[in-house]
Amino acid sequence: MKFGLIVNLSKPEAVQLAEELCAWGRKRDNPFLLFADEAAALRQSGIPLDRWLAEVETALVIGGDGTFLQAAHLVQHSGINLFGVSVGHLGFLAVGDPRRVREQIEQIEKGDFKIERRRCLEGVLATEEKERRVFALNDLVLSKGIQARLVSLDVQVQGKPICEYRADGVIISTPTGSTAYALSAGGPIVPPSLDCMLLVPICAHTLYARPTLLGPDDCLTLRPTENSELFLTVDGADVYPLSSRDRLDVRLSRDHGVNTISLPQFDYYDLLHEKLLWGWNPVSERSARRA
Secondary structure (H helix, E strand, O other): OOEEEEEOOOOHHHHHHHHHHHHHHHHOOOOOEOEHHHHHHOOOOOEOHHHHHHHOOEEEEEEOHHHHHHHHHHHOOOOOEEEEEEOOOOOOOOOEOOOOHHHHHHHHHOOOOEEEEEEEEEEEEEOOOOEEEEEEOOEEEEEEOOOOOOEEEEEEEOOEEEEEEEEOEEEEEOOHHHHOHHHHOOOOOOOOOOOOEEEEEEOOOOOOOOOEEEOOOOOEEEEEEOOOOEEEEEOOOEEEEEOOOOEEEEEEEEEEEEEEEEEOOEOHHHHHHHHOOOOOOHHHHHHHHHO
16 A cells, blocks of 8 residues: 655644654655655655655645645545544544554554544635635635624525524534534534534624535525625635625535544544543542542
């Protein structure tokens, strides 16, 4: 199996781990492939990006969830499997353990893993000038501008009016993104095995606004009203302005998605237990430390 590396070069611990893995790979006569930009930063030999995308079967993503999202956008048309190694904060996407990564790589080489297909959101931003198509693994966020004021959003599903939010914005999320910004805004935790979208208002000025799950074939339409100034943010990176004359249509993409690797000894609920400290009793922990 051909492995590639995608590394957050701004994190010293990620760079150090990547350099150690490169040396280990050469010693095993199975070197990790790097594309030119990252290879130069790591003082390794590299190959052009188009060749990297054609030859790599599984890419190790060393960083946090932000690095994983960047990697997802890079490989989404290639069929490359992604395995994240977390040197970030929570790391719901980058689940590999840097202390055991060599053992985990050998496990993947033996075929002892599962591939999970994570569907992306497909958004069509229709303005007076043109239509722009965007894809997100985590979420699409419509949020207010720099002024501390509410915005108004008309929300429709399958062309039928659902509600009008007066809020700081809304989050449209995949199950993969349910543990990201949507979780902070009070959304539910949804296993990535479910096919659905989440609609989560941000600080809505009403008592009836609640997070809503939408089906795999639903089309969500959002329009700013009352001359609200909004911005669309795609997976926390690309940003596009919206005016009251614009419209955003969102659905689960049929063609765009990302293949992620999971290991049988560590499933999604183990991940929640570890990252969110589920089952942890601070009172018992404090008593044990004092004993």
